[in-house]
Amino acid sequence: MARATTTSDTFNAVAEPRRREILSYLAGAERPVGEIVAALGLPQPSISKHLRVLHDVGLVRMRCQGRRKLYRTNAEAIRPLHEWAGTFERYWQHQLLRVKELAEATVRQSSADFNSPDFNPSDPKERR
Known part of the structure; x- marks a missing residue:
């Protein structure tokens, strides 16, 4: 089966990294073409081409x-x-929970080390 063209398929349109970059930039506010060009550092014709594709598939107005x-x-x-x-x-939710658990354990350990009676703030090894 032939792949849909980027001008008619939303998923193919966002497969292009520059178009995702434009969408991310536009997520904050409505912007003129010149501002998009200046912010992303791409030539104006390139930005216009990408905007046309995004507009044709309905991702931008x-x-x-x-x-x-x-x-x-x-x-x-x-x-x-x-x-x-x-x-x-x-697929990634469990990884985020693991990162959260590790961060919380690190904070608890740091707090326990700091509150330890053996903690000596003038010891260079204790400075973090």
Whole structure:
């Protein structure tokens, strides 16, 4: 089966790292093309091409303000991507819980070391 073109498929559109970078940048606020160019350091024609693809698949919306084109993310179109990625949450959720447990254990140990009667703050080995 042939792969869908990036201009008609949301998942293929976001497979391009620069487009994900643009979406992340637009997540904060609506922005004009020139600001996106300056922030991401890409040539204007490249940004415009990526924005066109994102717009064609519905991930961004565009409005004109005089001669400027302002872009913003379309949360409704991004939701299916989020929901799909969420089906894999179980694979990384246990890792996040493990990191949390290790961090909490480290804090408890540091606190116990600091409160120990043997703790000597003037000892260079005790300084952390």
